[in-house]
Amino acid sequence: MQSIIDGINKLYAEWSGSACDRIEILPQSGSDRRYFRIHTKKGTCIATHGHNVPENETFIYFSQHFYNQQLPVPEIYALSEDKTIYLQQDLGDVSLLNRLEEEGFCDNIYNLFKASLHQLALLQIKGHDGLDYSRCLTNQEFGKQAIMADLLYFKYYFLDALRKPYDKQKLIDDFEALSNYLTHTEYKYFMFRDFQSRNILVTPVNTVHFIDYQGGMQGAPQYDVASMIWQARANLPDDWKENLLNDYIDSFEQIKNEQINRHLFKSQYNGYVLIRLLQVLGAYGFRGLFERKAQFLTSIPQALKNLRVFINDHNLGIAVPEFSKVLQVCVSDEIIDRFTPLTADEETPLTVSVQSFSFRKGIPADTSGNGGGYVFDCRGILNPGRLEQFKTQTGRDKGVKDFLEQQTRMAEFLNSVFDIVDISVEDYIRRGFDHLSVSFGCTGGQHRSVYAADALARHLRNKFKVKVELKHVEQEAKNWVNEAK
Structure with a gap:
């Protein structure tokens, strides 16, 4: 670094x-x-x-x-x-997704989405003029090969991970048919490729700017619109999806200074919505199921619900029987439930005690009367306490957190911890148990264990909505001594 x-x-x-x-x-x-x-x-x-x-x-x-x-x-x-x-240029840290999560589905946020789609149409059309597509990172055009790549990405990293039977050759044949159908689009301009609210930065005066378009290429403008309107994390209401699509087409016609065949445009748009939804599922599968990154796993249920709404309400305009059968399997209650964590409610008795401690002082006793629980040793993670600038800080200070996140394997360690603890939490919620203990120890109970305990407490509250009692044994003891003096 x-x-x-x-x-x-x-x-x-x-x-x-x-x-x-x-x-x-x-x-x-x-x-x-x-x-x-x-x-x-x-x-x-x-x-x-x-x-x-x-x-x-x-x-x-x-x-x-x-x-x-x-x-x-x-x-x-x-x-x-x-x-x-x-x-x-520094455009700030606030994305359109941040604003949506902060303000909800209000008129101001709708107008920001509308403005973003207008600027997208400008980028697609004006940015296309004079652009050297030989400078693209991968494909120069989002044609049949790129569409097939997205479909296969979904197949290998999500569908096959479900371990459900299907006719592989018939599915590939359907992929070929759908790719051919979508390749013959009427309009081809610059395609952003990952146009979503996280890649749109909003200034304090509500102007929007775009980032992360290095994967762009020439392609159908509908793909980018589908990416934004059907983003799983945003989860836009159905009336917003329809109205924003019409707003985008209005902007497209205004910039082109010509009317377009809206029925054809929307028909092709539906095909790209499906491609984008499947590409996102493939990405969530790769990042979540294979790389074990928890934040991607938690996005899968909403992505599947989005896909279910789409395939139940929209017609692709082409017959793909095996593909349709596979999609119905993916959006079944069984599969959605598989990825949806069991969450606590007001009557759930479970409380998870999470604490950090120093191995020098010994493992804290479990006073719940149940015994057991987990004790994780953080001493295999590089110790920031060895560095002079961090000696007086804890795992809650920004410098220490940056060090652990950027220069150690703490993220891998915690992903494994989450996998193990999640199994017990789900089972305890289901069976009505009232206590689980999880402790993190390091040499002094100051840096690594504090950071890890905070991370697990946050993870459990966000994923399971469960009651968490968080205690930093060594730090609380030091504070008590200081106050006594």
Whole structure:
């Protein structure tokens, strides 16, 4: 990490002629790229580090092309000699998804979605003019090959993980038929490829800007609209979905200055909604079922419910019998229930006691009378307490949390812990048990165990809505001693 920080300092000094005052490490997203906020007296900018040089080059080329067209993307300031670090305009941290989760389904949020779709149409049409698609990261066009890739992504990483029988050859034949049908679209412009509310940043004055379009290519504009309107995490109401689609078509016609065949446009849109829903399920399957990342697993039930609503209410315009049969299996109550965690209610007696402690002082006794429970040893994780700047901090301080998240295997450790503890929590809720104990120990009970206990408590509250009693044994003892003095 220090070598990256040094590289950012060097690039910023070369570009601006002055040094950084402070470099803030930003939370990591789902990709392998790392983001940093540079603070100076002149203001802030964002530094991005990525080992994938072709991806960096594509993003920078697209950004410069779109920015010159006065489209809502960040300005690129500088690129390092080895092309692994670049500086870009700071558009803030607030996404459209953040605003939706904060304000709910109100008129202000609807207008932000509408504005985003209008800007999308501008990006697709104006950004298409003069764009060199040979600079794309993967495919130059979202044609049959790319559509088949998305369908197979769903098959391998989600469908096959269900271990349900189906006719593999008939399914591939249906994939071929659907791919051919969707390839013959009337309109082809720049396709963002991952247009969703998380990739739309909203300024304090309610203007919107786009990020993460490096996977873009030429393709059907309906795909991006489907990606946004049917995003599982956003879970937009049905009337919003219909109205926003019409708003987008209005913008599309206005920018093109021509009327379009709305019936044909919507028919093809439905096909791309399905492709996008399946591609997302494939991604959730890969990240959740194979990489064991809990946040992706918890998104699967809503994605399946979205898919069920869609296939029950919309016609693809093409017969794909084996595919239709497979989709009905995926959205069955059995499969949705498999991925939906059992949650507590007001009458659930279970309380989970989560605590951190120091192995030097010994494992805390379970006073519930039940005995048992889990004790996890965090000493296999690199200890931030060995570093001078963290000696007086705890696992609740930002510097320690950044260190554990970015320079250790704490995330892998906790994902395994979550998998184990979740089994007991679900079983205890179902059987009416009233207590489970989970303890995390490290050398001093100050850094790793505190962070891990907080993370598990947050996970259990979010996933199971269960009562959690959180205690940091060593830290609470120190506070008591300090107060007594």
